[in-house]
Amino acid sequence: MTPDDILKALYDETLVGNAPRVLELTEEGLGLSMEPQTLLFDALIPSLEEVGARFERGDFFVPEMLIAGRAMAGAMERLRPLLAETGVETIGKFLMGTVKGDVHDIGKNLVNIMLEGAGFEVIDLGVQVAPEKFVAAIEEHQPDIVGFSAFLTTTMPMFKANMNALEKAGIRDEVIVMVGGAPVTQEYADAVGADGYAADASQTVKRAKSLIEAKRTKVPA
Amino acid sequence: MALIACGAIAQPAAAVVDRNGWPVDVHPLPPLLHNHPDRIADQVRALAERLGRSYGRVVVGYADCGTYGALDSVCDDLGLQRLPGLHCYDVYAGRSRLERFFDEQPGTYLLTDFLVRSFDRTVVRELGLDRYPELRDTYFGHYTRVVWLAQEPDEELRALAADAAEGLGLPLTVVETGDHGLEQALADLVRPAV
Numbered sequence: 021m022t023p024d025d026i027l028k029a030l031y032d033e034t035l036v037g038n039a040p041r042v043l044e045l046t047e048e049g050l051g052l053s054m055e056p057q058t059l060l061f062d063a064l065i066p067s068l069e070e071v072g073a074r075f076e077r078g079d080f081f082v083p084e085m086l087i088a089g090r091a092m093a094g095a096m097e098r099l100r101p102l103l104a105e106t107g108v109e110t111i112g113k114f115l116m117g118t119v120k121g122d123v124h125d126i127g128k129n130l131v132n133i134m135l136e137g138a139g140f141e142v143i144d145l146g147v148q149v150a151p152e153k154f155v156a157a158i159e160e161h162q163p164d165i166v167g168f169s170a171f172l173t174t175t176m177p178m179f180k181a182n183m184n185a186l187e188k189a190g191i192r193d194e195v196i197v198m199v200g201g202a203p204v205t206q207e208y209a210d211a212v213g214a215d216g217y218a219a220d221a222s223q224t225v226k227r228a229k230s231l232i233e234a235k236r237t238k239v240p241a
Numbered sequence: 242m243a244l245i246a247c248g249a250i251a252q253p254a255a256a257v258v259d260r261n262g263w264p265v266d267v268h269p270l271p272p273l274l275h276n277h278p279d280r281i282a283d284q285v286r287a288l289a290e291r292l293g294r295s296y297g298r299v300v301v302g303y304a305d306c307g308t309y310g311a312l313d314s315v316c317d318d319l320g321l322q323r324l325p326g327l328h329c330y331d332v333y334a335g336r337s338r339l340e341r342f343f344d345e346q347p348g349t350y351l352l353t354d355f356l357v358r359s360f361d362r363t364v365v366r367e368l369g370l371d372r373y374p375e376l377r378d379t380y381f382g383h384y385t386r387v388v389w390l391a392q393e394p395d396e397e398l399r400a401l402a403a404d405a406a407e408g409l410g411l412p413l414t415v416v417e418t419g420d421h422g423l424e425q426a427l428a429d430l431v432r433p434a435v
Contacts, residue, residue, distance in 0.1 A: 083369025
């Protein structure tokens with residue numbers, strides 16, 4: 021296969037979520053001395069963006085999103101250390117977790133994949149993350165953004181508990197806070213004092229980028 | 242009176258109506274809306290507006306059901322009452338009991354008789370597990386148990402519930418709720434007319 025064939029096949033096989041084939045093609049591409057960034061930015065990310073677009077149009081559903089995301093995640097496992105070696109600067113560091121009392125993580129994991137695909141370094145704390153664990157992880161990893169995810173109306177109040185924990189630890193102003201999840205709205209995000217909210221994975225990427233950009237260009241008072 | 246019922250509770254709701262002799266016609270909406278809660282409010286609105294032309298009163302046999310307030314907005318607009326709580330699970334088991342389940346184990350996956358009976362269609366197929374069985378742990382990896390809120394647990398349903406839990410790789414707890422909670426909630430809805 022030529023490099024162009026590899027990119028086309030990688031795009032197509034990611035789109036249909038053929039994880040074993042995506043990994044094979046990634047290896048083949050690397051075997052042809054293709055740059056990891058080329059595989060990522062010219063095949064994997066465009067394919068996942070197409071998955072997102074089809075989802076928004078109603079042509080794809082959650083299973084198709086997940087299966088494509090898993091395929092890309094498999095390739096990313098292989099590419100991540102290579103990308104790190106190349107010294108490509110990440111857009112920013114994003115710390116993510118589902119709040120305490122909530123085990124739902126499908127949406128969060130899709131967001132993680134999209135963020136990573138867009139060039140963020142993602143640190144995922146998993147599910148049922150207690151406020152003190154978020155605080156400790158922020159202090160350890162110094163992320164640009166922390167994301168709180170909740171799927172249940174009964175666990176959404178943990179956003180406020182997390183915000184209070186950040187305030188108490190004196191780190192609220194050091195990190196951008198984004199919130200999301202099925203029941204979350206912009207109004208709720210505003211009410212708990214979050215800096216950003218997005219309704220889905222692709223919007224999260226756009227919002228995260230704009231929040232980081234705004235923070236970096238902000239002139240200190 | 243017309244009762245717009247989620248397809249997942251339409252059958253037991255109709256049984257309750259018959260048992261009590263209430264002057265209520267049950268109008269079910271498709272049960273698969275359970276998996277697409279963003280569509281519930283619009284479908285309830287459309288059906289309620291249509292039924293409102295031929296019934297003196299229309300009530301809604303849905304809890305919030307993942308509409309996150311959108312159904313309440315429809316009810317407020319059209320002057321309708323709905324079932325209490327977040328989900329039909331609250332109606333069957335009571336909110337405090339459900340809170341205890343989730344306090345004990347946040348990774349509790351709930352089933353009702355309807356979901357047990359239709360598990361292959363409403364869960365396995367809808368989640369794509371028939372096509373992508375490897376997604377099972379993606380969906381259920383953080384769950385620790387299945388709790389079946391059983392309304393009429395006969396041998397056939399017990400076997401189906403056991404199969405469902407086994408398919409998810411989770412232990413099964415059976416909690417026999419009966420349909421008293423549903424009967425009480427429906428009585429509260431239809432009471433002004435009976």
